[in-house]
Amino acid sequence: xxxxxxxxxxxxxxxxxxxxxxxxxxxxxxxxxxxxxxxxxxxxxxxxxxxxxxxxxxxxxxxxxxxxxxxxxxxxxxxxxxxxxxxxxxxxxxxxxxxxxxxxxxxxxxxxxxxxxxxxxxxxxxxxxxxxxxxxxxxxxxxxxxxxxxxxxxxxxxxxxxxxxxxxxxxxxxxxxxxxxxxxxxxxxxxxxxxxxxxxxxxxxxxxxxxxxxxxxxxxxxxxxxx
Amino acid sequence: xxxxxxxxxxxxxxxxxxxxxxxxxxxxxxxxxxxxxxxxxxxxxxxxxxxxxxxxxxxxxxxxxxxxxxxxxxxxxxxxxxxxxxxxxxxxxxxxxxxxxxxxxxxxxxxxxxxxxxxxxxxxxxxxxxxxxxxxxxxxxxxxxxxxxxxxxxxxxxxxxxxxxxxxxxxxxxxxxxxxxxxxxxxxxxxxxxxxxxxxxxxxxxxxxxxxxxxxxxxxxxxxxxxxxxxxxxxxxxxxxxxxxxxxxxxxxxxxxxxxxxxxxxxxxxxxxxxxxxxxxxxxxxxxxxxxxxxxxxxxxxxxxxxxxxxxxxxxxxxxxxxxxxxxxxxxxxxxxxxxxxxxxxxxxxxxxxxxxxxxxxxxxxxxxxxxxxxxxxxxxxxxxxxxxxxxxxxxxxxxxxxxxxxxxxxxxxxxxxxxxxxxxxxxxxxxxxxxxxxxxxxxxxxxxxxxxxxxxxxxxxxxxxxxxxxxxxxxxxxxxxxxxxxxxxxxxxxxxxxxxxxxxxxxxxxxxxxxxxxxxxxxxxxxxxxxxxxxxxxxxxxxxxxxxxxxxxxxxxxxxxxxxxxxxxx
Numbered sequence: 001x002x003x004x005x006x007x008x009x010x011x012x013x014x015x016x017x018x019x020x021x022x023x024x025x026x027x028x029x030x031x032x033x034x035x036x037x038x039x040x041x042x043x044x045x046x047x048x049x050x051x052x053x054x055x056x057x058x059x060x061x062x063x064x065x066x067x068x069x070x071x072x073x074x075x076x077x078x079x080x081x082x083x084x085x086x087x088x089x090x091x092x093x094x095x096x097x098x099x100x101x102x103x104x105x106x107x108x109x110x111x112x113x114x115x116x117x118x119x120x121x122x123x124x125x126x127x128x129x130x131x132x133x134x135x136x137x138x139x140x141x142x143x144x145x146x147x148x149x150x151x152x153x154x155x156x157x158x159x160x161x162x163x164x165x166x167x168x169x170x171x172x173x174x175x176x177x178x179x180x181x182x183x184x185x186x187x188x189x190x191x192x193x194x195x196x197x198x199x200x201x202x203x204x205x206x207x208x209x210x211x212x213x214x215x216x217x218x219x220x221x222x223x224x225x226x227x
Numbered sequence: 228x229x230x231x232x233x234x235x236x237x238x239x240x241x242x243x244x245x246x247x248x249x250x251x252x253x254x255x256x257x258x259x260x261x262x263x264x265x266x267x268x269x270x271x272x273x274x275x276x277x278x279x280x281x282x283x284x285x286x287x288x289x290x291x292x293x294x295x296x297x298x299x300x301x302x303x304x305x306x307x308x309x310x311x312x313x314x315x316x317x318x319x320x321x322x323x324x325x326x327x328x329x330x331x332x333x334x335x336x337x338x339x340x341x342x343x344x345x346x347x348x349x350x351x352x353x354x355x356x357x358x359x360x361x362x363x364x365x366x367x368x369x370x371x372x373x374x375x376x377x378x379x380x381x382x383x384x385x386x387x388x389x390x391x392x393x394x395x396x397x398x399x400x401x402x403x404x405x406x407x408x409x410x411x412x413x414x415x416x417x418x419x420x421x422x423x424x425x426x427x428x429x430x431x432x433x434x435x436x437x438x439x440x441x442x443x444x445x446x447x448x449x450x451x452x453x454x455x456x457x458x459x460x461x462x463x464x465x466x467x468x469x470x471x472x473x474x475x476x477x478x479x480x481x482x483x484x485x486x487x488x489x490x491x492x493x494x495x496x497x498x499x500x501x502x503x504x505x506x507x508x509x510x511x512x513x514x515x516x517x518x519x520x521x522x523x524x525x526x527x528x529x530x531x532x533x534x535x536x537x538x539x540x541x542x543x544x545x546x547x548x549x550x551x552x553x554x555x556x557x558x559x560x561x562x563x564x565x566x567x568x569x570x571x572x573x574x575x576x577x578x579x580x581x582x583x584x585x586x587x588x589x590x591x592x593x594x595x596x597x598x599x600x601x602x603x604x605x606x607x608x609x610x611x612x613x614x615x616x617x618x619x620x621x622x623x624x625x626x627x628x629x630x631x632x633x634x635x636x637x638x639x640x641x642x643x644x645x646x647x648x649x650x651x652x653x654x655x656x657x658x659x660x661x662x663x664x665x666x667x668x669x670x671x672x673x674x675x676x677x678x679x680x681x682x683x684x685x686x687x688x689x690x691x692x693x694x695x696x697x698x699x700x701x702x703x704x705x706x707x708x709x710x711x712x713x714x715x716x717x718x719x720x721x722x723x724x725x726x727x728x729x730x731x732x733x734x735x736x737x738x739x740x741x742x743x744x745x746x747x748x749x750x751x752x753x754x755x756x757x758x759x760x761x762x763x764x765x766x767x768x769x770x771x772x773x774x775x776x777x778x779x780x781x782x783x784x785x786x787x788x789x790x791x792x793x794x795x796x797x798x
Contacts, residue, residue, distance in 0.1 A: 017350035018427075019763065027352040027426040034418045038456045045460035045490050049475060052486055134473040148480035155473035159464065 025193040032197035036204050039167075043208055046160050050215060053152055060149030065220030067132060067142075068157070069123060073217035076119050080206045083112035087202045094182070094192040102182055102195075109202065110175045113168055120165055127154070134158055157216050164212060167205045174198050254657065254754040269354035270757055272655075275340035277361050278331060283724075285327035285368060288375070290717065292320035297679075297713040300706050305697040313696035314381035315397065319374075321384030322402065326409050327368055329636055330498065332644045333505035334416055334451075335364075338444045340655060342420060344748040345438050347429025347766065349758045352422040360415035367409030374402045383694065385495070388476035388487040392468035400469055403462045410455045410462075413501075417451030420444050429747070431766035435529070438746055438770050439522060442529045443508025446536040450497045450504075453540070458494035461487065485550050492543035500539040502636055504532060506599065506643030507574055513596040513650050514578050516744040518585025521771040524577040531570030538567050548619045557616050564614035571607050575600060590742070591665040595646025598673045602638025606631060609684065624694070627687025633680045645672070645723065652727065653741045657753040658734030664726040672719035678712025745771055 018024040086108040093102035131139035134155035140147030178198045255272045299307040380402040382391040467473045474480045476487045515522045544560030609631040613619050682705040740749040
């Protein structure tokens with residue numbers, strides 16, 4: 001491995017049980033990819049449930065979907081795509097040793113993540129006010145003959161977006177760790193795998209939303225029934 | 228590769244040195260003694276020991292539940308237990324044995340201990356995550372004990388909806404949480420193994436030089452990583468259904484309870500292979516060692532391992548033959564299920580072919596391995612009965628099913644686990660156990676097991692349903708046989724506890740390779756040092772290169788009970 005001088009206070013990069021830095025980095029990357037595969041399966045069960053009920057009750061799903069605000073959903077889609085861009089730029093800055101720019105990009109990524117969650121909060125509140133939370137208080141009457149099935153749609157909506165929002169919150173925690181590490185100078189052009197695999201996670205969570213948005217929001221948007 | 232090891236001469240000398248003595252060799256066991264050195268360890272070997280202790284505890288708990296069930300079933304009337312208590316007992320027995328014993332058994336104990344040593348590295352790729360997985364297991368286990376002590380769950384380990392989600396009045400949510408949490412320990416172990424096998428093999432150790440034990444661990448890890456998250460989500464949905472009535476599995480508002488069964492078995496059928504593939508890996512190692520032959524058809528066994536892992540994901544529907552699943556789906560699942568018999572049979576045939584003209588030594592691990600082959604064959608073939616849709620309709624929810632999966636899980640996996648534990652015990656603790664007591668226990672277990680579960684095939688075929696605390700009088704003889712067998716089996720499980728613990732202090736010193744076995748784990752000292760190897764080995768020979776022993780042989784010393792010991796590692 002190429003020798004490089006590390007800033008003071010930075011621990012030696014290779015852990016005791018690895019042969020060299022290359023092996024360690026390869027392991028860390030594969031570890032994250034494997035973890036993301038488990039995440040795909042984790043969400044996969046919910047996607048399966050969605051597909052099954054969407055096929056069983058297409059009318060109910062279209063009707064229920066029209067109650068979602070596709071404009072807010074679209075805004076959040078845009079927010080997340082931009083956050084993926086800033087995330088990628090932060091990694092690029094780590095590779096090119098632009099520490100300050102890297103920190104700015106990390107903060108931007110986190111800020112966009114927070115914006116997403118705030119928008120989500122207002123969306124959830126509006127569903128609460130309109131009695132669209134799944135459960136016995138669900139406003140079945142608003143959906144005519146499809147009341148109960150619309151309730152299932154909203155159960156899936158809250159399960160999927162709730163799980164996604166949970167992953168966003170975890171992502172903010174990871175980004176906080178990345179920020180602290182980055183500020184201490186742990187990410188260098190020779191050793192940036194930490195921010196790289198954190199970025200993988202961030203992109204994955206974005207990607208889940210890219211699927212959720214059309215499935216949940218756009219399904220009934222064209223009907224104009226909701227708003 | 229064998230000459231690269233060096234260790235203090237007293238490890239094989241004639242003077243017995245107590246481990247605490249000033250000249251004691253440095254091992255992972257004497258590298259720190261305080262509780263912190265265990266509970267905060269990141270050494271894969273110590274974590275394996277933590278798992279060994281915890282899963283033994285849960286095995287005893289699960290066994291206690293089974294004991295009470297067999298006690299109740301000794302008579303036709305429900306006299307020892309009420310039906311409610313019985314429902315809770317079989318539920319808790321299943322949950323504890325599956326999630327807290329069988330799934331972690333070989334991977335988390337033997338796999339954790341051996342995988343890094345067998346592939347010639349110092350530790351798993353993520354040692355801290357490895358420790359985390361044990362803590363997660365302990366948290367999940369604590370939840371389960373809490374549930375067991377505060378009333379238990381009566382849904383069956385399968386949590387079928389809508390009973391579990393709507394009607395059951397027992398602690399479904401805490402128990403579901405316990406299973407949910409424990410799932411992550413399994414995911415993390417699998418992830419760690421996959422990365423370690425891919426990235427940390429010693430120089431020269433190509434995929435097709437790997438021991439078959441590693442192939443088995445790898446395939447198991449794939450299932451853990453791909454399957455367990457689905458179970459997690461499914462259990463989460465049951466919890467949400469129960470807490471917030473979200474209706475996904477509630478048929479009264481159009482939800483589909485059968486969807487739960489699909490999602491549940493999508494994990495839980497592959498999970499059955501989590502509970503057998505590692506055992507198959509152990510058997511390959513034991514058979515090769517005690518026939519002193521290369522495993523017949525190495526690559527066929529390796530690929531059949533992967534084939535079982537892949538096919539395992541395509542057969543979950545055979546649990547739903549009577550659920551109202553479409554007949555077409557039933558036929559497809561039935562056919563694919565029968566395909567699983569092919570790679571399973573490949574293994575059985577290849578092990579048998581390995582025995583042919585081998586130098587067979589009937590040691591304790593070998594007794595377990597031979598037992599495994601016979602019992603797994605019965606368990607596997609009766610699985611074919613159940614894969615055939617028309618036969619399954621007759622046998623569904625009878626004792627035939629119970630007997631079938633106990634032949635695979637107990638006759639297969641547990642025999643393999645005990646065989647593996649005996650095989651690698653000298654490596655793990657550096658001491659030999661008393662061979663006679665061990666053989667005696669192995670025979671007792673084999674006899675007790677068959678007496679317990681073979682009558683259940685007959686009972687099931689005659690129509691005795693599972694999960695009832697009372698039964699018609701004509702079934703009593705077979706049930707008494709089964710209960711009697713269970714008490715013999717219990718004795719068989721208790722004996723090893725005594726002599727294995729005894730061996731820790733008074734057992735003969737084992738030396739690095741008491742069996743004359745091949746494989747990297749036998750080239751390092753017993754017990755290994757914290758970093759496994761003084762120098763990372765370079766692998767040049769195939770797996771199981773028996774018949775290529777070095778010509779220099781050292782006569783067996785007082786710590787080499789096995790006459791086949793070559794002493795070749797100490798040059």
